[in-house]
Amino acid sequence: MIATGSAFMDMANNLVYHNGNCGIAPWSTESRGRIINNIIIENGWKDEWVCPCVGIWNYGDWAKWEFSHNIVWNNREENYRAIWDQTEINGNLSVDPLFSDDSTFHLQPNSPAVDAGHPEIYDNDGTRSDIGPYGGPQGFQK
Numbered sequence: 001m002i003a004t005g006s007a008f009m010d011m012a013n014n015l016v017y018h019n020g021n022c023g024i025a026p027w028s029t030e031s032r033g034r035i036i037n038n039i040i041i042e043n044g045w046k047d048e049w050v051c052p053c054v055g056i057w058n059y060g061d062w063a064k065w066e067f068s069h070n071i072v073w074n075n076r077e078e079n080y081r082a083i084w085d086q087t088e089i090n091g092n093l094s095v096d097p098l099f100s101d102d103s104t105f106h107l108q109p110n111s112p113a114v115d116a117g118h119p120e121i122y123d124n125d126g127t128r129s130d131i132g133p134y135g136g137p138q139g140f141q142k
Contacts, residue, residue, distance in 0.1 A: 002051075003031035003060070013037045013117070013129070013136040015105055020046035022057040023075065032064035037117040039097050039105075039132040044076030058083035069118045071097050071131055091116070097132065107134060 001016060002025045003009040010033055016023040023043035024035060035056075044053025051057050055075035056067075062083050068090035072079045079094060080086060087094040098111040107113050107130060117129030121136050129135040 001025070002027050003033060004028045006030040007033070009033035011035045011038060012121075013131075013133055013139060014039070015133045016040040016055075017042055017105070018045060019043045021049055021053055022051040022081075023055045023072075025051050025057040026060035026062065026065055027051075028059075029061045031060055034066040035070060036066065036068050037121060037129055037131050037135055038070045039113065040070060040072045040075070040079075041097065042074050042076075052081050053077045054081040055079040056083060056086075057081045068092065069116065069129075069131055071095060071113055073097070091118070093131075105133065107132065 001011055004027045023040040040055045043055055053076040055072040071093045073094050086092040095112050097113045098108040100106045100108050113131035115128045117131045117135050121129040123129050123135055134140050
């Protein structure tokens with residue numbers, strides 16, 4: 001996911017998995033937005049081409065982005081590039097999300113992503129949002 005130009009991008013409750021190079025990149029000093037409740041893992045399997053083989057690459061103005069309650073873990077070269085490590089800041093984690101399988105990416109009951117999302121976002125069952133695509137009011141149903 002790359003934000004360029006003067007774009008506003010709202011990235012919430014996604015799985016950013018196994019991209020060739022970086023997972024997410026604010027790529028302009030004019031772009032801005034919100035990156036919350038995402039699982040960003042195992043990116044960077046190709047040789048570096050457009051961006052580095054990392055989870056998050058800041059090639060813009062990081063101050064224009066809200067970044068909270070994400071899991072950024074096990075990306076090839078590193079989790080963050082050109083930005084300080086966000087682990088344990090604003091609810092961000094760097095842990096195995098504990099998927100029950102590698103095809104549907106459902107969370108195991110003991111996953112650190114369960115009920116760990118942004119405290120102002122709720123799942124359809126009224127509990128605090130899970131981090132990832134099954135969380136939030138528009139989350140995929142199991």
